[in-house]
Amino acid sequence: MFRYAVRRCVGMLPTLFVIVTLAFFVIRLAPGGPFDEEQTLPPEVKANLEAAYGLDRPLHEQYLRYVAGLLRGDFGPSFRMRDVGVSELIARGLPVSLTLGVSALLLALLVGIPLGVLAALRERSITDHGVTLLSSLAIALPAFVSGPLLALVFGLYLDVLPVAGWESGQPRYLVLPVVTLALPMIAYVARLTRGSLIEVMRASFVRTARAKGIPESQVIRRHALRPALLPVVSYLGPAAAFAVTGSLVVETVFGLPGTGRYLVQGAINRDYTLVMGMIVVYGSLTLLCNLLADLIYGWLDPRVRYE
Amino acid sequence: MSEVATPIESGLWTDVWQRLRRRRSVHAAAGVLALLVFLAWIGPALSPHAYDALDWERMGAPPQLEAAHWLGTDRLGRDLFVRTLHALRLSLLIGLLAALVSVLIGITWGAVAGYFGGRVDAVMMRTVDVLYSLPYVFIVIVLASLFERGSLAALFLAIGAVGWLTMARIVRGQTLALRRREFIEAAIACGAGSGSILVRHVVPNVIGPVVVYATLTVPQMILFESFLSFLGLGVQEPLASLGSLINDGAREMESAPWLLVFPAGVLMLLLVSFSVLGDGLRDALDPRAE
Numbered sequence: 001m002f003r004y005a006v007r008r009c010v011g012m013l014p015t016l017f018v019i020v021t022l023a024f025f026v027i028r029l030a031p032g033g034p035f036d037e038e039q040t041l042p043p044e045v046k047a048n049l050e051a052a053y054g055l056d057r058p059l060h061e062q063y064l065r066y067v068a069g070l071l072r073g074d075f076g077p078s079f080r081m082r083d084v085g086v087s088e089l090i091a092r093g094l095p096v097s098l099t100l101g102v103s104a105l106l107l108a109l110l111v112g113i114p115l116g117v118l119a120a121l122r123e124r125s126i127t128d129h130g131v132t133l134l135s136s137l138a139i140a141l142p143a144f145v146s147g148p149l150l151a152l153v154f155g156l157y158l159d160v161l162p163v164a165g166w167e168s169g170q171p172r173y174l175v176l177p178v179v180t181l182a183l184p185m186i187a188y189v190a191r192l193t194r195g196s197l198i199e200v201m202r203a204s205f206v207r208t209a210r211a212k213g214i215p216e217s218q219v220i221r222r223h224a225l226r227p228a229l230l231p232v233v234s235y236l237g238p239a240a241a242f243a244v245t246g247s248l249v250v251e252t253v254f255g256l257p258g259t260g261r262y263l264v265q266g267a268i269n270r271d272y273t274l275v276m277g278m279i280v281v282y283g284s285l286t287l288l289c290n291l292l293a294d295l296i297y298g299w300l301d302p303r304v305r306y307e
Numbered sequence: 308m309s310e311v312a313t314p315i316e317s318g319l320w321t322d323v324w325q326r327l328r329r330r331r332s333v334h335a336a337a338g339v340l341a342l343l344v345f346l347a348w349i350g351p352a353l354s355p356h357a358y359d360a361l362d363w364e365r366m367g368a369p370p371q372l373e374a375a376h377w378l379g380t381d382r383l384g385r386d387l388f389v390r391t392l393h394a395l396r397l398s399l400l401i402g403l404l405a406a407l408v409s410v411l412i413g414i415t416w417g418a419v420a421g422y423f424g425g426r427v428d429a430v431m432m433r434t435v436d437v438l439y440s441l442p443y444v445f446i447v448i449v450l451a452s453l454f455e456r457g458s459l460a461a462l463f464l465a466i467g468a469v470g471w472l473t474m475a476r477i478v479r480g481q482t483l484a485l486r487r488r489e490f491i492e493a494a495i496a497c498g499a500g501s502g503s504i505l506v507r508h509v510v511p512n513v514i515g516p517v518v519v520y521a522t523l524t525v526p527q528m529i530l531f532e533s534f535l536s537f538l539g540l541g542v543q544e545p546l547a548s549l550g551s552l553i554n555d556g557a558r559e560m561e562s563a564p565w566l567l568v569f570p571a572g573v574l575m576l577l578l579v580s581f582s583v584l585g586d587g588l589r590d591a592l593d594p595r596a597e
Contacts (some may be wrong), residue, residue: 018437140582144531144537145571152564252538253557262539267448301346
């Protein structure tokens with residue numbers, strides 16, 4: 001399994017390379033450059049600025065320099081935020097975004113799985129219909145609708161939680177952003193767990209376990225739940241990607257100092273290196289999460305063999 | 308939604324229509340959707356205000372009957388009722404156009420890949436796989452930033468350009484199955500060219516699943532558009548989209564909560580009714596799924 005993981009990691013490199021190359025050239029297609037909006041700049045100053053950042057060189061040369069820098073772990077300077085490197089910006093914002101994403105994923109599993117189990121065990125009861133209805137609602141609602149509405153209710157009307165801010169990650173400030181990000185994921189996890197557990201409970205090995213006289217709670221915990229969680233694990237990959245994109249919105253809504261806003265700011269300001277850095281970081285995060293999901297899948301399902 | 312249920316192959320589609328009509332939730336969703344479309348169409352004409360007109364007397368006014376500001380006004384004194392419905396119209400329009408773009412690209416890509424098979428298929432579908440593995444939001448953001456900000460054509464092109472991947476996969480799968488059928492062989496034997504076989508024989512036969520998936524694509528596109536507008540990359544002032552209205556409202560929810568509640572409510576209704584309709588349609592097509 002270790003060898004498999006290593007080989008998958010190596011296999012990620014070509015994909016990342018394609019992402020970097022595509023993104024690099026597509027961004028440069030855009031009209032305008034990073035120093036266009038400062039209209040007071042005399043042409044000589046602008047030319048000097050561009051020369052200082054190597055923007056006057058031919059495109060392929062800039063590309064080679066950028067890739068060489070990446071291989072050394074250097075994301076280059078930010079064009080718009082003076083005196084700050086992209087690596088530094090990432091190092092500052094990433095802990096915030098990661099805290100947000102990981103907490104939301106954990107919350108989704110901790111709440112979603114029990115809800116799904118509850119709904120599955122009481123199929124067609126009021127509980128079941130309630131869970132199904134709420135989950136459709138949560139899936140249909142994007143974070144930029146649910147986030148402000150949650151802030152309005154819990155932050156202003158009930159006044160129990162802070163509406164915005166980070167305050168170095170105090171739990172009180174984390175609650176609303178994490179819940180907003182987790183809501184659709186909770187709904188998906190509950191739905192997947194419910195569907196597959198209902199199916200597994202009808203399988204013959206569950207009947208066998210019951211026939212052996214094992215108490216129902218043990219049957220569920222020991223025999224049924226493990227195979228029933230496989231679809232949930234496959235969902236972890238897409239869920240991680242979802243958490244990444246969702247954090248963009250949630251950070252905007254709640255004013256958090258994460259990396260998400262750099263992507264949007266960078267795209268608007270034509271801050272090439274900043275956008276590239278974000279794409280590299282988020283791209284590798286997504287790929288890593290997919291790998292992790294595959295590994296957990298193999299651990300849960302003994303039929304999977306790593307070749 | 309009646310075009311969805313047009314009996315293309317009478318047996319299957321009559322059944323689907325029957326199953327669809329039996330579901331009360333589908334009725335409700337279709338009703339809400341029809342109402343929203345109707346409002347978006349005639350709503351702005353009901354009010355005496357224009358979407359970009361400023362009312363200097365009443366800036367940031369709460370909902371009131373006075374001066375016909377039924378949903379209140381924003382910070383600049385623009386009528387929220389008209390702006391919300393105007394935004395709804397824009398969102399529906401962009402959603403439909405983007406869905407159309409993505410469906411057209413998807414059908415072409417999938418049909419060509421599936422029909423020619425071999426190396427063409429491998430290269431084309433590999434491309435789809437790679438694009439799938441990229442976080443789509445970044446592609447959309449990069450594409451949206453390519454054009455002048457606020458260009459509507461560029462916006463729905465950017466959104467439509469990433470929406471076609473699933474459609475291409477569906478169409479390719481269907482085409483692969485069709486390719487071996489006798490009527491295609493007969494067409495080849497008659498000397499028909501690849502192009503005319505694709506247009507006349509392959510595409511008409513994959514239209515069923517395409518229609519179903521297209522109805523599911525529209526709300527996705529609306530969501531994309533609102534998302535971009537929310538981030539400030541989409542529709543620009545003085546035009547508004549539901550996303551940009553929600554963004555404005557969220558900034559002022561302490562002093563003027565109605566600016567957030569009404570646009571968010573409309574988008575919520577729109578997305579929920581689309582998703583209920585989509586679920587109903589999927590269930591109706593697959594009777595095994597309860």
